[in-house]
Amino acid sequence: MSSKLISPALRAALNVNSSKLNAETTKLAAAYLSSAPAGGKHELPGLKYDYGALEPVISAETMTIHHTKHHQTYVTNLNASLEKLDAAVSSGDVSSILSLSGALKFNGGGHINHTLFWENLTSKGSSEFPSSGALKEAVEARFGSVDEMKKDLGAKSIGVQGSGWGWLGYNAASGLIETATCPNQDPLQPTTGLIPLLGIDVWEHAYYVDYRNVRPSYVNAIWDVIDWKVVEERLVKAKSG
Ligand SMILES: [Fe+2]
DSSP, rough: OOOOOSSSHHHHHHTTTOTSHHHHHHHHHHHHHHSSSSSSSSOOOOOOOOTTTTTTOHHHHHHHHIIIIIIIIHHHHHHHHHHHHHHHHHHTOOHHHHTTHHHHHHHHHHHHHHHHHHHBOOGGGGOOSSSSSSHHHHHHHHHHSHHHHHHHHHHHHHHOSSEEEEEEEEEETTEEEEEEETTOOOOOHHHOEEEEEEEESSGGGGHHHHTTHHHHHHHHHHGBBBHHHHHHHHHHHHHHH
16 A cells, blocks of 8 residues: 555645634544654564563563564554545545544554553563662652552453553652553553553453463563563653653
8 A cells, every 4th residue: 555644744734724624623633644653654663572582471472473463453554544544634524534533543542552561571580670769759659669559550450341451650740650441442641641651451462372361360470571660761751741
């Protein structure tokens, strides 16, 4: 498929000024089109570790399927939806623009969430919660201890009905970190306002090969492969925001 999204932001600015589109629809369409990177296509990000690096917590088989099949599908479908949006914006087709919002939210959320998730993980030997600093202070201020934070986030993640995500996020209004869950692929920040620090994918595709249907075993094990340095970097960036 040839891309028409060579300069998405420019195209959006030019095309969405149609009098047929209301302001909200225009803003939404422009935001989606502007989100496409230079060249017009979102791409599957590479990983900073090998597929087998997270064993035995997450197998190479799970990582390979999860990254190259599931995440790739979100990227492919996001790009396809953006192509359709581009055409709909060009022709001022409000009905088509609105009908694409579900696919854009699902596939765009899937791409955002998984990109954050891969960055959150590291090998067992490299996962160490910092003994001092911004993350430790934030966790203790809100939860009292690291174990209590894990208990809270773990229970919420395990309790997600159906498919979804558990999150640790930063609340810019209160200056505190919080736990939250989102259904499906709904991205944390647009859904709750929290800035994502750590996400736990609790879709069955994230653990079924290794843990079958036993989600608690997967969630309880994942703490061993969390890259807390990345979580802290996100927190520091969010606070400086
Ligand atoms: Fe996933």
